[in-house]
Amino acid sequence: MKILVPVKRVPDPATTIRVLPDGSGIATDNVKWVINPFCEIAIEEALRIKEKQTGEVVLVSVGQTNWQEQLRTGLAMGADRAILVKTDAPLDSLAIAGILAKIAGDEKPDLIILGKQAIDDDANQIGQMLAEMLGWPQATFASKIEIGADKTTVVREVDGGLETIAFKLPAVITTDLRLNEPRYASLPGIMKARKKEMKEIAADSLGLDLAPKLKVKTMAAPPKRQAGRKVASVQELVAVLHTEAKVI
Amino acid sequence: MGDVLVFAEHQGGHFPKTTLVAIHAGLELAKKRGGNAIAVVAGDAPEGAAGEIAKYGVSKVIALAHPALKNYLADAHAQALAALAKKTGAEFLLATATAMGKDLFPRLAARLGAPMASEITAISDDHTFVRPTYAGNVMATVELDGPIKVLTVRGTAYDAAKPGDALAPVEKQDAEIDTASLKMEFVSFNATKNDRPQLTEARxxxxxxxxxxxxxxxxxxxxxxxxxxxxxxxxxxxxxxxxxxxxxxxxxxxxxxxxxxxxxxxxxxxxxxxxxxxxxxxxxxxxxxxxxxxxxxxxxxxxxxxxxxxxxxxxxxxxxxxxx
Known part of the structure; x- marks a missing residue:
């Protein structure tokens, strides 16, 4: 089975994010860049499926040259090769999904697994858009994937419980937190990754309309919530909630 | 032009607070744009639920019916809503960013080739919206460009729409779905047992x-x-x-x-x-x-x-x- 895993480079989730004074973006000095945590879960799941059934895991990113760092980490985890679609332009979700659909058309994977959202723009769009562009089934927010001979079954984390859906491959699956616990890259894995194929394609060469229909105009810090005060006892807490905050 | 189609998610005919939040946001957007807010209730037999949402201030309710809309599945719902959006000439499609809204609306946006802003918390003007990014540490103002714009609204961004005395007309329409192209199958829903209020509804x-x-x-x-x-x-x-x-x-x-x-x-x-x-x-x-x-x-x-x-x-x- 051939599995394509789109991967995004994001600031480490533990980083404190600061907006630049002119609102043009976030301050990137002292930011540690990592694979988006949901993408890491996607890589892990792809590797587990491959380990069970043999096949190939191909990573793909749409970004700048330095995104190679995260692709290399994914290769060190065990993926077979990587594709970087290079662009310096800010792209919107439609353009990125369009690029991924084009790559999927060339690579012809049986399955695409990706994170449900990136923890920077928190948009939660790419997997669903990609599934529609390819005319494939989608299973977002997956917490369990079972690939059967005929049908694939996915358990999804939805409001109020767990939903199970089924379909035939090819399909797009997006990962939720509880799908698996991603492995760390081993030292031999890191050594091997250096020799694995990393193909670069210029986004402009794909013949797609990449002009963004969504543009980020400005960024601002949200209004800061003021810390309140400490109370000395449970009795005082219940009393202030009742008489001062008037919420109970 | 200027009309807002609000996807009114229901749970077996009942509308949770999150849906009423989308209605409220839809009413505000329609007012800003000088258009109408139209609620869309999808299902195999959505007329009953459609009558229920008619009292929340919208201009019209469309009961979008098709056997393939019985259980929620992204492919059938995206087809039905995209076809309806084109037919009505609506400028905006809006839902709340529930699990269903998050699953469906990006697929719908791609089908329409329309830009989408996820989980907006404010409407600046008819094509500019505010949405939280970086875990809420950055508020981004985004501009959408195109004849159709797709939005989900954060469930906490607006109060629930309030019912009034006026009832909007309910119009039943058969959804346009190419059933031969559908590839997803609903298997089961395993509800978490919970006798307490829903997190998104609780005081x-x-x-x-x-x-x-x-x-x-x-x-x-x-x-x-x-x-x-x-x-x-x-x-x-x-x-x-x-x-x-x-x-x-x-x-x-x-x-x-x-x-x-x-x-x-x-x-x-x-x-x-x-x-x-x-x-x-x-x-x-x-x-x-x-x-x-x-x-x-x-x-x-x-x-x-x-x-x-x-x-x-x-x-x-x-x-x-x-x-x-």
Missing amino acids: IIVSGGRGLKSGENFKTVLEPLVDEMGAAMGASRAAVDAGFVPNDLQVGQTGKVVAPELYIAVGISGAIQHLAGMKDSKVICAINKDEEAPIFAVADYGLVADLFKAVPEMAEEVKKLKHS
């Missing part, structure tokens, strides 16, 4: 974190306080990951976003991912034994205490208060 939420130490302690220590307060129960990601409670109780960046009148965080340290899901609550109260815990930086009232002593005591105090 008070009591949430537990890793400090509770076990699922058993959620039951014996936290739940008596939750029930004494008539609250909904929530949890931090750490508590869900540890298997203490089911996943749909998770509050945070990648779980549920809530803004109740009172949010009580028990044994939750307050990672930014958790704060992203609850910092818009009207009053926040935190109980934690670590006085350096970041949760205290956003709490209106903080109590540094051992939760295993404080929580049962609090349940007692609340009970006394109710009977006084």
Whole structure:
């Protein structure tokens, strides 16, 4: 089975994010860049499926040259090769999904697994858009994937419980937190990754309309919530909630 | 032009608060744009539910019917709504960012080739919207360009629309779906057993974190306080990951976003991912034994205490208060 895993480079989730004074973006000095945590879960799941059934895991990113760092980490985890679609332009979700659909058309994977959202723009769009562009089934927010001979079954984390859906491959699956616990890259894995194929394609060469229909105009810090005060006892807490905050 | 189609998600004919939030946002957007807000209720027999949403101030309700819309599946719903959007010439498609809204609307946007802004919290003008990014640490103002624009609204960004006396007309339409192209199959829904209020509907939420130490302690220590307060129960990601409670109780960046009148965080340290899901609550109260815990930086009232002593005591105090 051939599995394509789109991967995004994001600031480490533990980083404190600061907006630049002119609102043009976030301050990137002292930011540690990592694979988006949901993408890491996607890589892990792809590797587990491959380990069970043999096949190939191909990573793909749409970004700048330095995104190679995260692709290399994914290769060190065990993926077979990587594709970087290079662009310096800010792209919107439609353009990125369009690029991924084009790559999927060339690579012809049986399955695409990706994170449900990136923890920077928190948009939660790419997997669903990609599934529609390819005319494939989608299973977002997956917490369990079972690939059967005929049908694939996915358990999804939805409001109020767990939903199970089924379909035939090819399909797009997006990962939720509880799908698996991603492995760390081993030292031999890191050594091997250096020799694995990393193909670069210029986004402009794909013949797609990449002009963004969504543009980020400005960024601002949200209004800061003021810390309140400490109370000395449970009795005082219940009393202030009742008489001062008037919420109970 | 200028009309707003609001996808009115329902649960077996019942409209949760989150749907009424989308209606409210849709009414505001339509007013700004000088168009009409039209509610769309999809299902195999949606007429009954459509009649119910007709009293919330919209200009019209479309009952979009098709056997393939019986259970929610992204491919059939995206086809039906995209065809309807084209037919009506609506400029905006809007839903609340529930699990269903998040699953469906990007697919719908791609089908229409339309830009989409996820989880907006404010409407600046008819093509500019504000949405939280980086776990709520950055508010981004985004501009959408195109004849059709697709939006989801955060469930805490607006109050629920209020019912009035006027009833909007309900128009039944058969959905246009190419059933031969459908590839997804609904198998089952396993509902979390929960007799308490929904997290997204509750006036008070009591949430537990890793400090509770076990699922058993959620039951014996936290739940008596939750029930004494008539609250909904929530949890931090750490508590869900540890298997203490089911996943749909998770509050945070990648779980549920809530803004109740009172949010009580028990044994939750307050990672930014958790704060992203609850910092818009009207009053926040935190109980934690670590006085350096970041949760205290956003709490209106903080109590540094051992939760295993404080929580049962609090349940007692609340009970006394109710009977006084």
